[in-house]
Amino acid sequence: MHLIETRSLCHAYSTSTEDALKNIHFVADERQRIAVLGPNGAGKSTLFRHFNGILMPKSGEVLIRGEPITKANLAEVRRFVGLVFQNPDDQVFSPTVEQDIAFGPYNLGLDADCVADRVDRVCGMLGLEDLRSRAPHHLSGGEKKRVAIAGVLAMEPQVMVLDEPTAGLDPQGVKELFGFLNDLPDSCGVTVIYSTHQVELVPEMADLVYVMEKGEITGAGTPEEIFLQEDLLSRAHLELPALPRLIKSLRDHGVAIDPAYTYRDAEQSFLKAFGKL
Numbered sequence: 001m002h003l004i005e006t007r008s009l010c011h012a013y014s015t016s017t018e019d020a021l022k023n024i025h026f027v028a029d030e031r032q033r034i035a036v037l038g039p040n041g042a043g044k045s046t047l048f049r050h051f052n053g054i055l056m057p058k059s060g061e062v063l064i065r066g067e068p069i070t071k072a073n074l075a076e077v078r079r080f081v082g083l084v085f086q087n088p089d090d091q092v093f094s095p096t097v098e099q100d101i102a103f104g105p106y107n108l109g110l111d112a113d114c115v116a117d118r119v120d121r122v123c124g125m126l127g128l129e130d131l132r133s134r135a136p137h138h139l140s141g142g143e144k145k146r147v148a149i150a151g152v153l154a155m156e157p158q159v160m161v162l163d164e165p166t167a168g169l170d171p172q173g174v175k176e177l178f179g180f181l182n183d184l185p186d187s188c189g190v191t192v193i194y195s196t197h198q199v200e201l202v203p204e205m206a207d208l209v210y211v212m213e214k215g216e217i218t219g220a221g222t223p224e225e226i227f228l229q230e231d232l233l234s235r236a237h238l239e240l241p242a243l244p245r246l247i248k249s250l251r252d253h254g255v256a257i258d259p260a261y262t263y264r265d266a267e268q269s270f271l272k273a274f275g276k277l
């Protein structure tokens with residue numbers, strides 16, 4: 001049984017004649033890191049909003065642990081699948097950071113000690129200790145984003161879905177956030193699904209990649225499988241990340257160097273090509 005599975009999922013917004021999602025088959029399993037790539041308007045956010053019942057299908061099915069989403073299990077589904085919106089202003093609204101993070105756990109009916117424990121823990125995990133008593137609407141965009149993520153994480157979902165989590169973050173913020181998300185499957189047993197326009201991060205931080213275009217899934221596979229498909233990438237306005245692009249160019253010029261996608265593998269390939277291994 002999959003944690004999340006969509007079968008022939010179609011979505012139509014009432015204001016549009018064209019379906020925003022067309023026949024989507026998507027699967028997420030335990031402890032996976034899944035990247036969803038695609039140009040603006042491809043349908044990534046629309047798909048994510050089906051994972052916890054914010055949107056309902058025009059046709060097809062969304063199964064959470066094998067069960068369709070119904071009114072009766074909606075609260076349970078939202079506890080299981082936590083969604084971090086693209087814009088933290090849609091998510092962060094309490095007078096203080098601490099209260100904002102506590103809001104979700106309180107709504108789950110947890111007692112005050114348990115809520116306080118969870119708030120302490122996620123503040124530590126996301127480096128928010130110094131911001132705990134601040135008003136969220138006075139924080140920077142990147143700080144607000146961390147608060148939004150902390151609020152969802154404090155509900156201890158099994159699946160974290162993040163819509164462009166690095167948008168608006170500085171390079172250090174991107175590095176820290178992706179380091180944190182990368183660890184979640186091992187440290188907390190959580191499955192992480194995210195959309196991003198930063199392909200450079202994908203080989204380091206995805207087991208599985210879905211490519212979307214005009215409401216359809218046009219590719220699915222490991223980063224290596226996806227980045228080998230030049231047509232798929234160019235149709236979805238995606239570039240090959242810099243390291244594999246450089247290695248491909250060297251190979252096209254006849255240099256004997258092994259293909260590589262991650263920094264570590266590329267380092268090994270270069271050392272080997274230069275006879276240093």
Ligand SMILES: Nc1ncnc2c1ncn2[C@@H]1O[C@H](COP(=O)(O)OP(=O)(O)OP(=O)(O)O)[C@@H](O)[C@H]1O
Nearest residue numbers: 013015016020038039040041042043044045046047
């Ligand atoms: N509330 C809405 N009402 C009508 N159409 C919508 C609504 N939200 C999104 N759409 C349309 O649905 C399509 C998919 O949009 P969606 O936001 O899911 O794309 P996306 O891949 O997340 O894009 P981006 O990378 O820009 O965030 C687009 O054509 C968009 O204009």
